[in-house]
Amino acid sequence: MDPEKGLGKDKGESGPIEARDMTSREGSLEKEKSPRRRSCQSRASNASDDSDPLSPLELALSPGQETFEEVARIQTTTSIGSSASRPPDFEVVFDEDDPENPRNWPSWYRGLIVFSISFTSWVVVFYSTSYSAAIPGLVEEFGVSTTVATLGITTYLLGLAAGSLLVAPVSELYGRRPVYIGCMICFTILIIPCCVATSLTEIIVVRFFGAMFGACMVTNSAGTVVDISTEQTRLLTSAMILSLWSIAPLNGPVTGPVIGGFVYQYLGWRWDNWLVLILAGVGTATMLFPKETYAPMILKAKTARLRKETDDERWWCRYDVKLSTAALVKVSMLRPFALSFTEPILWFFNVWISLIYGILYLCFVAYPIVFSQHRGWSPGISGLAFVGIGVGSMIAILGEPFWRKIINSHPKDPLTGRVPPEATARVMIIGSILVPVGQLVFSWTCLPGTIHWAVPIAFGIPFGCGNALSFIYGSNYLAGAYGIYAASALAGNAVTRSIFGATLPLAGPSMYSTLSPQWAGTLLGLLEAAMIPIPLVFYRYGERIRAKSPIIRQMREDQEKNELRAEKAQRRKARRAENAGKSTSVKVGGKTGAEDLEKGVAGPSAADAPPAAKDETTV
Known part of the structure; x- marks a missing residue:
């Protein structure tokens, strides 16, 4: 229905x-x-x-x-x-x-909230890749292959995917703050078994459940930023604020091997977990201070x-209703999969975004192979090779005003006076080209060792920039195209890309060993180049494709109904205000005006009633 x-x-x-x-x-x-x-x-x-x-x-x-x-x-x-x-x-x-x-709270307090959720989100994402720096230590201590040790990354990303679907319904029932605090406490506690683990199986399993709880930060933190944004902030700088907030989750994967590499080199693999435990404890403590923003x-x-x-039960609000858990499950968990399987737009978008996301996480396995095994760098120094990807992400984020000009230069929609979602595809095209360029040049300059190390690291910049542009503005395209169903479309996309990010790194060690880093990287770069036509097609034919989508057509019909309903409500409100004004003017002149008022509201049958009864009927 x-x-x-x-x-x-x-x-x-x-x-x-x-x-x-x-x-x-x-x-x-x-x-x-x-x-x-x-x-x-x-x-x-x-x-x-x-x-x-x-x-x-x-x-x-x-x-x-x-x-x-x-x-x-x-x-x-x-x-x-x-x-x-x-x-x-x-x-x-x-x-x-x-x-x-929340939008009337002091600026310093709202800034503290943004810092708290950004830092805690960074810790959760940081833990996903700091593990990669400790893989050599795990291989040595537990006597397993590199592929088996990589399963720790796989289960963590699968836990994030599962948690993102489960956390949303809980936050609708209990609000953001209880979910943040409860999930982060569980996340922090579940790091302890990894610190004292006696087998790799313990680490692999516990990381999955820890990530399920940590997903609360990845899923809800951006919503908290929107909750506390003022009208002026939303209209003038919301894109910049969201971009600045995204520094933490987008650069968390990059800082993981950088910091984790030095920690493993000087303190051992267990301290990679102890460090995250300390950071998670600090993050959990900071989440105790913000009030509820939902x-x-x-x-x-x-x-x-x-x-x-x-002592009056007549007080009410439009949210004063007990939500059905079954309805929440349907909206938050089932619809993302329904859209992903039935919408052609999401078929191609999910494949594109998921592929580059999976290759990004594959790099956290490939870079140590290139710089540690072939160039002979120490774990800490080899982690610095990821700086190029981090710089590229920062360029994409801080260059938001430039990308905004590119988008707003697109011809406006004559019906709305605004640029359509296809305008965002301009930036997506740039991102889709930068990713394979960075990947291919890195592949053929990373080895032999006679090529200066700065060259392959420098080409991590376009790779990181292209990834960030594809994630941010690809998500924005889906949000603009699917309107009220955008959250479900993005949730389905997040689950799909997490699955790719979880599985592709498993192929890294054997692929780079069999094909060599040059040819393995070339294969990945060609796959990314094959995805370039997807944003190009949506830029050229996106409006026609959206017009054929059943869910988007339904959304437009529902919007028209809502607008008509709102117009009727406004007209009724105006008529009541007009009738109330007439009644007041008549009373000031010494007349009650009850009969005229009753004729306008209750019909002629009320005309014979006493004046007091007429007033009560009107009220």
């Missing part, structure tokens, strides 16, 4: 009370999130804002409130409550200067407090 159709049946328009209740909910949404509604409408119409090309991605990274409302619509009307029990004068919303609104949870708590303080 279409949730939008169900919504119409639930609310109905059978009487003035239901109509008034629906209008009050519409009005509260405008008072609390009017800038956000305009952004959502822009997103649903498949357009990016002219001044902020990353606005669709910003909204997709914080889907919680839309998911909350969608799940509430799916449930029966009995769980939502009677419309008559929701008087509009008792609705709880954020006031203009409400200190409980608006539905804040408003529900405020409603409960007002009921208790005033």
